[in-house]
Amino acid sequence: MTKTTRRTVLAGAAAATLPFGALPFNAIGQGAHDLKGTTVVFASWGGAYQEAEKAAYCEPFAKATGATVVQDGPMNVAKFRAMAGSGTPDWDVVDVTGGFLEVAAKDGLLEKIDPKLVHLDRIDPRFVHEYGVGCIVWSYNLGFSTTAFHNGTPKVWADLFDLQKFPGKRTLLDQPVASLEVALLADGVAPDKLYPLDADRAFKKLDGIKKQTVFWSTNSQSQQLFVDREVVAGIILNGRVYDAAQKGAKIDLSWEQNIQAVDYLVVPKGSRNRDAAMRLIDTMTVAENQTKVANMIAYSPTNLAGLKGIDPKIEPWLCTTPENLKKGFVMSQAYWRDNLAKLTERWTAWKLA
Amino acid sequence: MKSIDSRIWLVLPAVLVLAVAFLGPVGWLLARAFTFPEPGLQNFAAIWERPVYLKVLGNTLLISAVVTPIVVLLAFPVAHLMAHGSARLRRWLIFLVLVPFWTSLLVRAFATAILLQRHGVVNSLLVALGLVDEPLPLLYNFVGLLAGCVQVLLPFVIFPLYSSMVRIDPAFMKAAATLGASPVRAFVRVYLPLTLPGLMTGGILVFISTLGYYVIPALLGGPRQQMISQMIQDQIATFGNWGMAGALSLVLLAATGGMLLLLQLTVGLKEVAR
Numbered sequence: 001m002t003k004t005t006r007r008t009v010l011a012g013a014a015a016a017t018l019p020f021g022a023l024p025f026n027a028i029g030q031g032a033h034d035l036k037g038t039t040v041v042f043a044s045w046g047g048a049y050q051e052a053e054k055a056a057y058c059e060p061f062a063k064a065t066g067a068t069v070v071q072d073g074p075m076n077v078a079k080f081r082a083m084a085g086s087g088t089p090d091w092d093v094v095d096v097t098g099g100f101l102e103v104a105a106k107d108g109l110l111e112k113i114d115p116k117l118v119h120l121d122r123i124d125p126r127f128v129h130e131y132g133v134g135c136i137v138w139s140y141n142l143g144f145s146t147t148a149f150h151n152g153t154p155k156v157w158a159d160l161f162d163l164q165k166f167p168g169k170r171t172l173l174d175q176p177v178a179s180l181e182v183a184l185l186a187d188g189v190a191p192d193k194l195y196p197l198d199a200d201r202a203f204k205k206l207d208g209i210k211k212q213t214v215f216w217s218t219n220s221q222s223q224q225l226f227v228d229r230e231v232v233a234g235i236i237l238n239g240r241v242y243d244a245a246q247k248g249a250k251i252d253l254s255w256e257q258n259i260q261a262v263d264y265l266v267v268p269k270g271s272r273n274r275d276a277a278m279r280l281i282d283t284m285t286v287a288e289n290q291t292k293v294a295n296m297i298a299y300s301p302t303n304l305a306g307l308k309g310i311d312p313k314i315e316p317w318l319c320t321t322p323e324n325l326k327k328g329f330v331m332s333q334a335y336w337r338d339n340l341a342k343l344t345e346r347w348t349a350w351k352l353a
Numbered sequence: 354m355k356s357i358d359s360r361i362w363l364v365l366p367a368v369l370v371l372a373v374a375f376l377g378p379v380g381w382l383l384a385r386a387f388t389f390p391e392p393g394l395q396n397f398a399a400i401w402e403r404p405v406y407l408k409v410l411g412n413t414l415l416i417s418a419v420v421t422p423i424v425v426l427l428a429f430p431v432a433h434l435m436a437h438g439s440a441r442l443r444r445w446l447i448f449l450v451l452v453p454f455w456t457s458l459l460v461r462a463f464a465t466a467i468l469l470q471r472h473g474v475v476n477s478l479l480v481a482l483g484l485v486d487e488p489l490p491l492l493y494n495f496v497g498l499l500a501g502c503v504q505v506l507l508p509f510v511i512f513p514l515y516s517s518m519v520r521i522d523p524a525f526m527k528a529a530a531t532l533g534a535s536p537v538r539a540f541v542r543v544y545l546p547l548t549l550p551g552l553m554t555g556g557i558l559v560f561i562s563t564l565g566y567y568v569i570p571a572l573l574g575g576p577r578q579q580m581i582s583q584m585i586q587d588q589i590a591t592f593g594n595w596g597m598a599g600a601l602s603l604v605l606l607a608a609t610g611g612m613l614l615l616l617q618l619t620v621g622l623k624e625v626a627r
Contacts, residue, residue, distance in 0.1 A: 081593045107593070169471075174576075214493045215576055228470050230492070341592050348584070349405040351576035352412070 035067035038276050044095035046074040052296035053095065053135075053284075061283040067276055080268065084109035089268035092277040095135065099177065101264045102337035105131040111267040117278035122285040126330060127302040132264030135284050136299035139258040139319035139328055140178045143236035145226060146250045154233050156256045157186035161209055171225050171234030172206075174215035176343040177336055178259055179206065182235055185257050191329040199343060203350050215351075226251045242298040242317040258328035260319055262302065294318060382599045383606070389596030396600035406584070410604060413581040416570075417563035420502045424559045425552060427503065428510035432551070435511070436518035454508045462572045465501050466492060469573075498574035502563055509562065510555030517551030557616065561609055581605050 042058055044050040050073060058069040075094055083089035084104070096104065104110050110131040113120070120128050127134025144154050144166075154166050160182065172179045180197050183205040189198070214231055216222040223240045225231045227249045241253040265284055267277040283289060290306035293299060300320035301307055307320065315321060319328060386396050400406040435446045453461060468474050469491040476488035491497060521544065529539035567582035574580075581601060588598035 077591065077593065078589045103593070210576075213576075217571055221572075228467075229472050230470050341594070344587065344591070345403060345405055348409065348579060352405065352408055352579060 033066035035065035035276050035279075038065075038067045038273055039070055040067050040092045040273050040276050040280055041070045041072050041090055042093045042280065043073040043075050043091040044071075048297050049299070050074075050095075052293045055296070056289045056292035057135075057280065057284045060286075060289060061280045064283070065276070065279065067280075069280065080104070081107075081109065084268040084270065087270040088272070089270055091268055092271045092273045093280050094266055094268060095263055096132070096266050098134075098262045098264060098331070098333040099336050099340070101129060101132045101266060102333045103340075104266065105129070106337060109269050111269055111271060111274055111277075113267075113281070114275075114278045117275060118282045119285045122287070122303045122305070124302055124304050127262050127264075129264060132266040133281050133285065134262040134302035135265050135290070136263045136293065137260055137302060137320050138263070138299050139238045139260045139324075140182070140235050140331075141238050141241065141253040141255065141258050141319075142233065143222075143226060143241050143251055143253045144233040145229065145231075146252050148229075148232035153252070153254070155254050157182045158188075160233055160235075161186045161205065163209065163212060166233060168212070168232030169230060170209050170213045171216055171222060171231040171236070172213050173222075173235055174217040176347040177340065178235055178331070179347075180343065181259055181331065191257070195332045195335045197335065197339070197343075199346065203346070206350070210350075223249075238317060238319055239298050242314075255319070255324045255327045258319055258324060260325075260328050260330045261333075262330070263299075379602075382595065383603050384599065385595040386599030386603050387596075389594075389599070396596045397604075399597065400600055400604060406601065406604075409579050409584055410581050410608065412577075412579060413564055413605075414608060416498065416502075416578065416580065417560050420499065420506065420563045421556050421560045423499065424503050424506050424510050425556055428507055428514055428555065429548075429552075431507075432511045432514035432518055435515045436521075437523070450508050450511050453504065458505060458568055459572075461505060462501055462568055465497070465504065465573060469497055469500060492573060494575040495578060498570055498578045501569040501573040502566065505569065506559045506562060509558040510552075513551040513554040513558070514548060515551070517548045521547045553616070557613070560612065564605060564609055 040061075042053070044053055050071065054069075054071055058071070061067065062069045072091060075096060077100055080091070080094060080096070080100075081104075083091060101110075112130060113128075113133055118133060120133065123133060127137065142154055142157060142160060145168075146153070148168055149166055151165065154160060154162075159166055160170060172182070176199075180199060180202040181194055183202040184194055184197060185191065187201060187205045189201075213234075214225060216225060216234075219237055219240050222234070222236045223244045225234070226236070226244055227247075236253070238253060238258070241251055244251050265281045267274060267281070271277050285303055287301065287303045287305035288309065290301035290303050291309040294301055294306065295309075295311045295314055298314050298317045300318040304320070307315075307318075310318065318324065387394070389396075431446065431450070435443050435450075438446070466473075470476070471488045471490075471492070473492075475491060476485075479485045480488060491500070525543050525547070526539050529543045530536070534542065565582050566580055567586060570578050570580045571583055581604075585598050585601045585605075588594045588601065
């Protein structure tokens with residue numbers, strides 16, 4: 001499995017003679033086989049995404065360090081909480097959403113990221129957190145059917161609320177996250193004035209399209225709604241539009257006012273392989289590895305140097321190209337950490353009303 | 354004094370499994386209702402104070418109350434044909450009822466969605482036949498939820514009903530006719546009461562199963578068909594609020610218990626267990 005080259009032998013020798021802490025930073029990245037016998041458990045969201053992470057992060061890490069990486073998942077908030085709460089989690093590195101990162105950090109479920117073991121300087125500072133390192137950026141976009149409209153296509157969120165110009169069923173997430181932001185943007189609030197959200201105003205705006213809305217709760221459902229022509233426009237993730245379009249669906253997206261969110265790699269509190277886990281996260285920060293993920297499934301690198309090697313066919317689908325980045329903004333996960341419970345209750349009540 | 358049946362030891366494994374895999378965790382969750390995040394009744398106070406919880410609970414009970422009679426009405430003729438038809442017909446019917454029973458709930462929910470969607474089989478057919486001009490809204494609303502629940506729950510009524518019906522001696526109906534009862538009267542006074550045990554068992558199974566439904570309302574229902582299990586799931590998976598989840602579960606359990614009590618008072622559970 002591990003190919004022995006002159007470099008790995010030398011690095012291995014260096015690892016054998018030096019205490020680990022004394023190893024220079026770059027030696028770690030270059031394949032000191034000092035983790036032989038260590039097993040790191042990596043948990044993510046399964047499917048094509050985890051396959052990409054496995055190929056881009058886990059395999060190079062295993063090759064370089066001699067560690068064994070076991071794949072597990074899917075990531076599940078209840079499971080994560082139970083594990084971290086027990087003090088001896090089965091998972092060492094977990095891919096979580098930005099929203100959960102904030103909550104878990106507040107609840108003391110995460111290990112602090114060790115800047116001595118992770119090259120945080122490689123990552124765009126907006127995607128670095130005390131308790132997690134951003135690995136991909138994705139965005140909520142205005143997706144639309146390319147065959148449903150005859151007078152142009154919807155461009156901005158206000159168009160989603162314009163039932164005259166763009167008639168037909170809409171789709172929103174079955175949660176206040178992103179839906180409220182979209183409503184306020186449509187109502188003319190500037191992205192930098194969004195938080196704290198004016199919930200009253202947002203729900204009032206949403207009232208206007210409620211009867212025409214189908215709510216989705218899983219990403220695959222959002223995709224299916226477009227494929228089945230059940231809806232003509234709505235909120236959907238950029239990667240999902242890419243996937244649906246690849247599979248022949250008549251769907252496109254607008255980048256105007258895209259709302260960006262980040263997935264992070266974290267280490268659950270009490271991980272028995274904390275240092276090895278940090279070093280797996282470090283492997284993720286390498287530009288080429290991130291490029292590989294992006295080319296496999298169209299999620300953006302957080303190391304902006306990773307944008308260089310992107311397949312030109314994939315590039316227009318990424319939310320972190322300079323152009324698309326300018327059109328969008330990053331969702332405030334801190335706001336949602338503090339307000340999700342309250343606003344979810346209100347969301348449910350609004351749906352029932 | 355009667356000595357204890359020595360076969361009682363044979364149930365021990367089942368009881369152990371239930372205790373470890375069911376009573377323990379469920380008890381733990383329900384206890385959290387009173388202890389998480391701190392000891393007290395704050396979770397119940399929250400449910401009481403914030404109208405959305407009681408509204409969803411009411412919604413859940415209402416949906417179950419609508420689903421149950423529909424399932425029973427649809428199941429009755431099937432069970433009847435199964436019990437009194439030819440052996441060949443019975444085998445076919447049992448097979449047809451069992452096939453979907455073996456299929457995963459999720460698969461069936463998605464299949465139902467495919468049938469009912471705007472450009473789905475049902476709507477395309479209706480439009481092609483000229484019965485409607487516009488596709489009917491059959492999905493992501495009460496109709497979709499109903500279609501999903503009813504088709505999934507039918508076997509739960511068909512089989513208990515069938516087992517009640519096969520035990521009815523056909524001579525009873527003849528006797529009633531001989532004594533001057535019209536077919537309707539014979540059915541209402543003789544046949545129907547004899548099917549009651551199966552009817553009640555099936556009805557209760559359907560009602561209680563529907564109360565706890567999660568996948569079907571999430572996939573086929575609309576915004577107004579939110580059910581209590583979805584809220585319990587949210588509390589655990591999104592908010593990590595075991596206390597609220599426990600409290601909601603306890604309220605659901607109490608509602609279910611209340612229904613059973615009502616049944617005991619009106620019909621009598623002995624009737625059902627027979």
